[in-house]
Amino acid sequence: MSLMMAFCVVLLVLAIGDVVSTKTKAFVPSVFVSALLFLFGFWTFFPADIVGLAGFEKTIITLSMYLLITHMGTMLSIKELISQWRTVTVALAGVVGICMMTLTIGRVLFGWETVVAATPPLTGGIVAAIMMSDAAAAKGMENLAVLAIIMYVMQGFVGYPLTAIMLKKEGNRLLDLFRNGIVNIQKDVMAETAVTVEESKYKIFPPLPIKYQTTYMLLLKLGIVAWAAVGFSAWFQETTGFTFLSQYVVCLIFGVIFSEIGLLERKPLNLSGSFGFFMTGLMAFIFTGLAKATPQMLVQIAGSLMGVIVLGVLGMGILSMVVGKLLGYTKEMAFAVALTALYGFPPNYILTEEATKALTEDEEERKYLMDQMLPKMLVGGFTTVTIVSVIVAGLFVNMF
Numbered sequence: 001m002s003l004m005m006a007f008c009v010v011l012l013v014l015a016i017g018d019v020v021s022t023k024t025k026a027f028v029p030s031v032f033v034s035a036l037l038f039l040f041g042f043w044t045f046f047p048a049d050i051v052g053l054a055g056f057e058k059t060i061i062t063l064s065m066y067l068l069i070t071h072m073g074t075m076l077s078i079k080e081l082i083s084q085w086r087t088v089t090v091a092l093a094g095v096v097g098i099c100m101m102t103l104t105i106g107r108v109l110f111g112w113e114t115v116v117a118a119t120p121p122l123t124g125g126i127v128a129a130i131m132m133s134d135a136a137a138a139k140g141m142e143n144l145a146v147l148a149i150i151m152y153v154m155q156g157f158v159g160y161p162l163t164a165i166m167l168k169k170e171g172n173r174l175l176d177l178f179r180n181g182i183v184n185i186q187k188d189v190m191a192e193t194a195v196t197v198e199e200s201k202y203k204i205f206p207p208l209p210i211k212y213q214t215t216y217m218l219l220l221k222l223g224i225v226a227w228a229a230v231g232f233s234a235w236f237q238e239t240t241g242f243t244f245l246s247q248y249v250v251c252l253i254f255g256v257i258f259s260e261i262g263l264l265e266r267k268p269l270n271l272s273g274s275f276g277f278f279m280t281g282l283m284a285f286i287f288t289g290l291a292k293a294t295p296q297m298l299v300q301i302a303g304s305l306m307g308v309i310v311l312g313v314l315g316m317g318i319l320s321m322v323v324g325k326l327l328g329y330t331k332e333m334a335f336a337v338a339l340t341a342l343y344g345f346p347p348n349y350i351l352t353e354e355a356t357k358a359l360t361e362d363e364e365e366r367k368y369l370m371d372q373m374l375p376k377m378l379v380g381g382f383t384t385v386t387i388v389s390v391i392v393a394g395l396f397v398n399m400f
Helices: 003-023 030-043 060-073 077-085 085-110 112-122 127-136 140-154 157-177 185-202 216-238 247-260 270-271 275-292 295-326 331-342 347-359 363-398
Strands: none
Touching: 003 030, 003 216, 003 275, 030 085, 030 157, 030 275, 030 347, 030 363, 060 085, 060 247, 060 270, 060 295, 077 085, 077 140, 077 247, 085 112, 085 331, 085 347, 085 363, 112 127, 112 140, 112 295, 112 363, 127 140, 127 363, 140 157, 140 275, 140 295, 157 295, 157 331, 157 347, 157 363, 216 247, 270 275, 275 347, 295 331, 331 363
């Protein structure tokens, strides 16, 4: 398959996902449709490396992750990040709920070794899946090594539609408050402006003149901050021996800090016109893991796979909703935050944006919904996938 053919096929799959999502008003999320199409494509005529053939190689994807996550940090203020402690608590409650259900009922139904291999990938991302897969393979349990990877690949099929439903319900609630006069968006916008003025006291660097805000300059500044974040993470891990401070977490934090002090503009990838390209490559790369999910593998581990997912999501939902209610979150928002453990970034961004677009065509209302829901979804995803899942996997590798 040629470069351009692979590129067009990959973009066609992503575009079909967008069309279906738009037609169904996000009832069927685009990431869910794209995942299904990639899965059947790999089972039929897609080469396993089609995403790489399309030009989205590992190096550009890694670069995209660094830049996108740093960019996401510029969308959050320090005040807002601190205020998200409730989101972190709800996300942690979701992970605890997963572990409680799988290590109790799951152990009885599927056996200790199965739930040990499958639980960490369910709480987060690919790092946890690889850690558990390697640990199982080292013990000679090849089927459990496969289960760990497939768990990471398949959990999104449950997480995507559930999240879309929760976000749409929460979005409808927020819009009802506004349309009934209980919440005034204009006041919120004014309040946000006031916060921005207040934040100016943190600025060290003067704003870059508009005429110099070129694509190259914006990407250069973003790249320098991301580079500093990756270097700091490596230094911290080497110095302390602690691996919980992921480079992606540091990218997010550095994005917040350096936009607060004025070195970075808010939303630099949008200003440079680069956001869509980097997001496209990252979304395409996420689905490469489906190439390993052969029909034979799925049949072999289907029972334990679905059983652990159902138990985990059930435990996640119950505990996150209870804790969320105590902290003032609706059950829909709390569950949506917890569900970020099943996919992380960037699907948490895409799902939030799709739900917002499906609920209203008014740009002011869309901005209000994004301001209300996106910070929670981003912080929830980084809490579960980037931080907690690695810690859980580090504990579970010694439990076989």
